[in-house]
Amino acid sequence: METNYVENPCGGKGTMKMEKLLSPAEMKDKCGLYARVTLPPGSVLGYHEHHGDSECYFFLSGEGVYDDNGTKRTVRAGDVTWTPDGSGHGLSNETGTEDVVFMALIIKS
Numbered sequence: 001m002e003t004n005y006v007e008n009p010c011g012g013k014g015t016m017k018m019e020k021l022l023s024p025a026e027m028k029d030k031c032g033l034y035a036r037v038t039l040p041p042g043s044v045l046g047y048h049e050h051h052g053d054s055e056c057y058f059f060l061s062g063e064g065v066y067d068d069n070g071t072k073r074t075v076r077a078g079d080v081t082w083t084p085d086g087s088g089h090g091l092s093n094e095t096g097t098e099d100v101v102f103m104a105l106i107i108k109s
Contacts, residue, residue, distance in 0.1 A: 012090070014043025018104075032106035039064065039093045039100040047090035050083055055106045057081045057091075062100035065092040075100075085109045 002020040009016040017038040027034065032053050039045055039062075047067055057066075063076040067090040068083070075081065075091075083089045093100045 008046070009044075010046035010048040010090070012044035012046035012092075014040060014093075016040075016043060016045060030108060032108055033104055034106075035104050036060075037102055037104050039091060039102075041093055041096045041098065043093050045091040047088055049088035050085055050106075052085065053106050053108045054085050055083045055089070055104060058103040058105075060101040060103065062093065062098050063096055064100040065094075067091070 002023070004018045004020070006016045006018060008014070017040075019036040019038075020033065021036065022031070022034045057075075057080065059075050059077050059079045061077050063074060065072050066075040066081055068081065069087050069089070081089065091100065
């Protein structure tokens with residue numbers, strides 16, 4: 001497992017922890033990412049669009065504000081989001097008091 005720390009992810013703020021659970025070789029060019037992601041309090045994963053792939057988040061813990069193409073909603077443990085090819089999303093933990101932890105899966109088109 002490879003662990004990375006991303007500063008100001010996608011133009012957001014703070015430091016995001018990304019634990020990549022599968023390597024590119026294991027995903028055999030079908031997925032771009034399969035990882036457990038931690039967004040600490042005060043951090044933001046900036047809004048970004050997907051082109052040539054889609055992404056799913058499955059929330060494990062914490063509570064944040066998810067931006068789904070400009071529509072914002074609260075997400076928490078057990079919630080699932082889907083961002084299809086050509087759409088965008090972002091996630092904020094600016095007001096939270098605990099880490100937002102989620103699984104991220106990017107599927108190539």
